[in-house]
Amino acid sequence: MVGSSADTICAIASAPGSAGRGVLRLSGAAAGEIGSRCLPWKPTGGRVAIEARFDGQGLNLPAFVLWMPGPRSFTREDVLELHLPGNAYLMQRALAIVLQAGARLAGAGEFTRRAFLNGRLDLTxxxxxxxxxxxxxxxxxxxxxxxxxxxxxxxxxxxxxxxxxxxxxxxxxxxxxxxxxxxxxxxxxxxxxxxxxxxxxxxxxxEIRRDAPRSEPLVVLAGAPNAGKSTLFNALTQTEVPALVENEAGSTRDTLHGLWNVQGRYVRLADTAGVQETVASDLESQVQNLAAAERDRADCMLCVVNANEPIWPDPGSDEHRVLVWSQIDSPGVNPEPPLDRRADFSAGWVACSAIMGTGLPAILLAVHAVLGGDAWSAHAARGLxxxxxxxxxxxxxxxxxxxxxxxxxxxxxxxxxxxxxxxxxxxxxxxxxxxxxxxxxxxxxxxxxx
Ligand SMILES: Nc1nc2c(ncn2[C@@H]2O[C@H](COP(=O)(O)OP(=O)(O)O)[C@@H](O)[C@H]2O)c(=O)[nH]1
Ligand SMILES: [Mg+2]
Missing domain, CATH: 1.20.120.430 (tRNA modification GTPase MnmE domain 2)
Structure with a gap:
């Protein structure tokens, strides 16, 4: 850690690159005074959100100013946020001006560290x-x-x-x-x-449940009975012990797992029992609970919908749901899902026929994207x-x-x-x-x- 906790620190708090807004954040006893050197504004005792112009060394920018005097701020110190046009070059120039006006560049995690040291957050x-x-x-x-x-x-x-x-x-x-x-x-x-x-x-x-070690991400096949989940499971995993495929609801009861190679890395693919609105027995209700628990754990969910007789899952905005429009080899079916349903699946849609083997590479790409694409790394946050x-x-x-x-x-x-x-x-x-x-x-x- 560089510098002292008495300094007023400053850093660009928004992600690098272009965006609608970039955020410059200051924290410390001199945050107000430094701000008043760069803006036609004077710090006040209470919170303020105003529009002003950021002005210095030929840089004149529209700014949205958020003033949060301590202790009612993230760090419990005086915090000033300047929301400026999100352009990397302009943000760097503005940062340089604020540093010249008396702030010090923050170290890694220093805002959060101050929040911790000032009792705003515990370490967990x-x-x-x-x-x-x-x-x-x-x-x-x-x-x-x-x-x-x-x-x-x-x-x-x-x-x-x-x-x-x-x-x-x-x-x-x-x-x-x-x-x-x-x-x-x-x-x-x-x-x-x-x-x-x-x-x-x-x-x-x-704590063990919260961060249970798991070697592969979990991809869950979900959908109504007879959507084609088990057939897809067999086509994707090619396991020695295939899932039962039956033109009769309720053939899948226990959740089945198989390893599936996605772009060189393995994921665990789960075949679950079909979602049923009503249950007739205690066993059926247990089967449904098992499948729901698996869906809840999923890193990526493949929502399989049969193109012959579509039964739609409840809409959801989760970013990990892919619509799999299945059995498109059947005569007379629409080869693409209806437009008005697609928005319910933020991770996109894929059309396939598990029996013919069409659309399977597209499923693989969709899953790969949900898991984080090339940057997909299995365990970034382990260790805490x-x-x-x-x-x-x-x-x-x-x-x-x-x-x-x-x-x-x-x-x-x-x-x-x-x-x-x-x-x-x-x-x-x-x-x-x-x-x-x-x-x-x-x-x-x-x-x-x-
Ligand atoms: N024509 C065709 N039939 C399929 C396809 N996938 C599954 N089926 C049939 O649909 C029925 C239900 O399949 P299954 O995989 O058991 O569905 P699940 O209940 O969702 O697991 C079976 O009779 C399968 O043969 C497909 O891609 N094309
Ligand atoms: Mg099945």
Whole structure:
């Protein structure tokens, strides 16, 4: 990390290249004053959004000015955002002018780091931002969002206050003899420990589920019964054990998985049971739940619709849905899906016949594009979760010591010490006790301007 946290920092916060708008962001005590040197504007005590002209060194640009005085800003410092025409050359010139007016160029992730240091975000949320910026697949985006919206942090806060409560009880009990009224019975201590252990196990399970290691992205074939999903599955995966194909609804029950080579890399293709509006038995309802869970996990969904008798899925704006217009070899069918339905599938449409083998390369290209095209990388954001899991396991080890201590009637001050170990491990996740070099490693992965 370069420079001091007393500096006012500045960076281009929008993506490189041309766009309608480019954003120049300043944060720090002098943000208002520096802004007033470049604009006909004076900082105020409250939030302001105005139009003004950015003016300096011959550069005169229309600017939309967003003034967010601290602490009601992302960094909790005074923040000024200048929205300028999104042209790379103009943005660089404007940045140079603002730097000359007294700002320092921000380091990688320095805005988010300041938000963290000023208590605006805990470390897990900051990591959520990082993971979201780096996410390359739908699953990685979902994992990042869960972190960003505090899923882990909420669990940790509740855990921590319970561990603190138990430790306070242990420490208080030190001062009392058994006969005194202030003594806390062992059964109550054990019950509280049990609750903490359960919550910790839940937090661990949640974190493992959130970012479950998975080697291949998941592509799910979904659609009504008889759409042609299983036939397509067999044509694409060419597995030794093909899926059952039957001109009768309900032939696919369990989800089948097969590996499918997409442009040199493997994805896991899943064949699911056809979507049915009504279920007649408990088994059918379980089959439907299984298929729905698989669709929910999908990085890319191939929505198969039979051109002979189209049954349409509920509209959705997810960017990972491809319409597969199937069985186009059948006589008399429309070789292309109706125009008015296409917009429901943001990732486009493909027409195919699994039996004739037509349209299969186009499906492959569509899936490849959804997965991120050439930049498709299976695991960009891995590594954050490992830090959390290690700390949660370390907290679990401390709690195991606490339990043994209770069972062996160890002195309560020793037990309190183990509880402190659990608290320390939990605090490390939130960043309260995180070493400087680890913080630098985490924030160093951000881009400049974030
Ligand atoms: N003509 C033709 N029939 C197909 C094609 N794909 C599937 N079918 C037939 O449609 C019926 C249902 O196929 P299936 O793959 O089991 O559909 P699923 O229920 O969606 O898995 C079967 O009789 C298949 O032979 C295709 O591309 N062309
Ligand atoms: Mg089937």
């Amino acid at each position: 949320r900051a990591e959520g931002i990082l993971a979201l910026v780096q996410a390359q697949s739908r699953q990685e985006r979902k994992a990042a969002t869960a972190l960003l919206f505090g899923g882990l942090q909420e669990r940790l806060s509740s855990l921590r206050s319970r561990v603190d409560g138990l430790r306070a009880l242990c420490e208080a009990s030190l001062d009392f003899d058994e006969a005194d009224t202030g003594h806390v019975p062992g059964a109550e201590l054990l019950e509280r420990l049990q609750q903490i252990e359960t919550l910790l196990a839940e937090a661990l399970a949640w 979760s490992e830090r959390h899991l290690q700390a949660l396991r370390s907290a679990q080890e401390s709690l195991d010591c606490v339990r043994r201590g209770f069972e062996q009637q160890a002195p309560l001050d020793l037990i309190a010490e183990d509880l402190r170990g659990a608290t320390d491990a939990l605090d490390g996740i939130a960043g309260r006790t995180t070493a400087e070099d680890l913080l630098s490693k985490i924030f160093g992965q951000f881009c400049i301007g974030k």
